[in-house]
Amino acid sequence: MNFQFGIPSFVTFGEGCTDGIGEMVQGLGGKRVFCVYDKGVKSAGIVDGIVDKMKSAGIAVIEYDKVLPNPPDTLVEEAAELARKADIDVMVAIGGGSAMDCAKAINILLTNPSPINQYNGINLVKFPTKPLIAVPTTSGTGSEVTAFSIITDTTNIKKMVIGGQFVGATFALADPLLTVGLPSKITASTGMDALTHAIEAYVSKGAMIPTDVYSLKAIDLIFNSLAEATLNGSNIQARTDMLLGSMLAGFAFNSAVLGLVHSIAHPLSAHCGLPHGVANAVGLPHVMAFNAEVVPERTKDIALAMNLDVAGLSPEDASKVAVEKIKALSKEISIPSLKELGIDKDIFPTIAKDAIAEISTMFNPRSATEEDVMAILELAYENVEETVKV
Ligand SMILES: [Zn+2]
Structure with missing residues (x-):
């Protein structure tokens, strides 16, 4: 019998498990967080509580709320530019697959050269990425525990599958209460x-x-x-x-x-x-x-x-x-x-x-x-x- 099996993320599961996110960022040595989500998750009232917990732990949080469904490569490049300029040391994604995949792709570009399209495939990301904490707000993609980021190549109109080493989230904080308000x-x-x-x-x-x-x-x-x-x-x-x-x-x-x-x-x-x-x-x-x-x-x-x-x-x-x-x-x-x-x-x-x-x-x-x-x-x-x- 031969197989290769792995999960990139350390999982914390349970009601209220995001309460300790500030301490988690501190434990990673983080002082500046780039927090990725979309406007729907923000208006559902999920983002503010989590951001506040990081801020009260003395962490600066740079928020990026422009995530789109089937996230385009252009958006990833734009957000990565902002994150690089902000000199962040930890990434946080709050949302469904689009937010988490976006954050993974942005994270790749913080330590690997642009464009993101060159990493379409498996194990093409060469340099280790920064710590990423994924907080799912839907029960679908599983992106919080997978080593894949699915990004739309807007030039060739196709979905890229960027996978393998350094792509997955470091930590998954899975709180069922965050999914209760999902339409x-x-x-x-x-x-x-x-x-x-x-x-x-x-x-x-x-x-x-x-x-x-x-x-x-x-x-x-x-x-x-x-x-x-x-x-x-x-x-x-x-x-x-x-x-x-x-x-x-x-x-x-x-x-x-x-x-x-x-x-x-x-x-x-x-x-x-x-x-x-x-x-x-x-x-x-x-x-x-x-x-x-x-x-x-x-x-x-x-x-x-x-x-x-x-x-x-x-x-x-x-x-x-x-x-x-x-x-x-x-x-x-x-x-x-x-x-x-x-x-x-x-x-x-x-x-x-x-x-x-x-x-x-x-x-x-x-x-x-x-x-x-x-x-x-x-x-x-x-x-x-x-x-x-x-
Ligand atoms: Zn799927």
Whole structure:
């Protein structure tokens, strides 16, 4: 047995765990922090309390609030320039995947030369980065514990995957209370992203026993709490299970990598501007059905992890039930189809071509052609529900 497994971040999980952030920065020898977030997180009232805790510990905090979804390379360059001029020694990211990925990319440019685009790939960052504390406010990306930063290359209209050494956050402070005010639409889409991470990591060609353990527990936690967290956001138990599940999924895919759902989602976001979670949610059941042809046993494991009553079914039939339950969950939490999102089918050939070129396609258990992706996009367009007869 051979494998490589790692998690870049030291994790602190629990209600109120950001209370000690000032002391944490002090412990890192930090005096000047560059704090990255977006305007939505600020207006939700999450930022000020955390910034105040650092300030009361005598730390100067330079705030950067311009983070955008699917963060563009241009924004990273601009923010890195500000951070360099401010002579900061610790980075803090507060927010979802966009804020955390942005902070990781900015951090790279504090000790490595611009432009950020030259680091698209794995282990291309040569010099160690400064300490980065990631505070997730969504239960989706898992970026607080992964060694990846996903940044949009605005020249070539594609998503870069910058990964490997020196990219991940040093510390993750995961407080479920910070996710309680998350709007239901964002809870739904980011949660489907997390579920996709767990499922893709489990069927990935890069899966291994350590990632399997995290994937299956993440599938259980996320599948069984996402609807409740979406429809009743003040349920702390559901919020806790979602944040834990998304983090465990991050542990898994950081080493097992992802698959065809993400390969299709990245160009869908780059060309059509879809939020990452929605772009994954529309493709997930259709790619699962496509993959189940070659990994039926693993897909049955997923169904069992979802706590579905499939123990007595064949792997093929259990897989069908799992796919339909994912579709039903999407419907329950109001994930739209590509048609409802107003996507023009004329873009499908471009999406298919770009999807095949994505790194994660290599890790998908079933090899895929552009025609296969076109067929999956057609299914995701209408998101037709099929009746399962098992
Ligand atoms: Zn994702």
